Amino acid sequence: MKEQAICYKIDxxxxxxxxxxxxxHVDPDADCIGAMLAIKLAxxxxxxxxxxxxxxxxxxxxxxxxxxxxxxxxxxxxxKPDMILLVDCSDLExxxxxxxxxxxxxxxxxxxxxxxxxxxxxxxxxxxxxxxxTCELIYELLKNLQIPLNKEIATCIYAGIVSDTGCFxxxxxxxxxxxYASDLLTYHIDTQLVRVQLFECRTLASIKxxxxxxxxxxxxxxxxxxxxxxxxxxxxxxxxxxxCNNIINYALYKKGAEVALLFDEIEENxxxxxxxxxxxxxxxxxxxxxxxxxxxxxxxxxxMCSLLECIAQVVETVKKEIKVND
Ligand SMILES: [Mn+2]
Numbered sequence: 001m002k003e004q005a006i007c008y009k010i011d012x013x014x015x016x017x018x019x020x021x022x023x024x025h026v027d028p029d030a031d032c033i034g035a036m037l038a039i040k041l042a043x044x045x046x047x048x049x050x051x052x053x054x055x056x057x058x059x060x061x062x063x064x065x066x067x068x069x070x071x072x073x074x075x076x077x078x079x080k081p082d083m084i085l086l087v088d089c090s091d092l093e094x095x096x097x098x099x100x101x102x103x104x105x106x107x108x109x110x111x112x113x114x115x116x117x118x119x120x121x122x123x124x125x126x127x128x129x130x131x132x133x134t135c136e137l138i139y140e141l142l143k144n145l146q147i148p149l150n151k152e153i154a155t156c157i158y159a160g161i162v163s164d165t166g167c168f169x170x171x172x173x174x175x176x177x178x179x180y181a182s183d184l185l186t187y188h189i190d191t192q193l194v195r196v197q198l199f200e201c202r203t204l205a206s207i208k209x210x211x212x213x214x215x216x217x218x219x220x221x222x223x224x225x226x227x228x229x230x231x232x233x234x235x236x237x238x239x240x241x242x243x244c245n246n247i248i249n250y251a252l253y254k255k256g257a258e259v260a261l262l263f264d265e266i267e268e269n270x271x272x273x274x275x276x277x278x279x280x281x282x283x284x285x286x287x288x289x290x291x292x293x294x295x296x297x298x299x300x301x302x303x304m305c306s307l308l309e310c311i312a313q314v315v316e317t318v319k320k321e322i323k324v325n326d
Contacts, residue, residue: 009124034156035157039138135161206239221319
């Protein structure tokens with residue numbers, strides 16, 4: 001089993017604590033929530049409390065994850081923990097807890113993440129961009145520590161891997177994904193439930209958002225496509241923020257597209273930009289330069305400007321940074 005040394009260090013740190021908070025990122029997804037819940041279910045015991053805390057409410061489709069009802073909203077979390085464990089993110093700002101940075105400044109932070117970051121926060125960092133999902137690392141942690149799994153823990157870890165690999169389809173899918181998944185399936189997890197909840201469980205408004213985004217698809221270059229969602233589009237169908245998640249992937253369905261952009265107008269002068277790419281064109285680097293982050297093939301950034309300004313700036317940057325041979 002890989003990465004033994006760092007797993008033992010994390011174990012030592014955890015064993016020193018009686019009161020741990022585990023946090024994922026804002027706009028939580030199945031990987032971050034799966035990782036938080038697997039940690040809580042596997043490592044909490046009579047002498048050690050592990051609180052799973054999130055700045056945002058989990059999306060409705062993830063309420064099948066075992067233990068999710070125990071997640072505490074950050075605004076209700078009054079404890080002063082003796083350790084902070086960040087999963088699927090590497091700083092308190094990304095966890096939506098910038099308000100806590102001052103009062104938590106003496107508390108040690110450990111990070112388990114697979115996102116590249118220029119400025120991770122913490123004393124104990126396990127950041128592995130080659131991992132498909134943070135849940136892949138959680139699996140390795142629990143195996144290294146010889147913690148027995150069960151159906152609940154296996155479901156959380158499996159959901160994280162399935163979510164971040166798009167059901168083992170994306171290029172981040174590693175041999176370990178399949179090896180770990182084959183072991184996780186021995187715990188009789190309901191793989192149909194996981195698939196339906198993650199991929200076939202959209203609200204009517206969110207399907208209207210897919211349609212609206214796809215109608216807006218523009219071919220900037222044969223290799224570069226973009227879609228947009230405006231505030232008015234969302235009002236028309238009563239779509240919430242979570243109804244607009246994971247729509248970007250459809251843009252890459254266009255034949256010949258190498259890079260896809262989705263501009264989601266969150267509010268006036270605030271635009272969430274999603275990036276996807278094929279063939280190792282690095283959109284993560286571009287997103288990071290724009291104040292966001294992510295991976296080579298999937299990234300995002302939030303920009304404080306009008307939709308039109310945002311589109312102009314991002315398209316120009318992408319065309320400058322990425323050279324595709326037609
Ligand atoms: Mn992840």
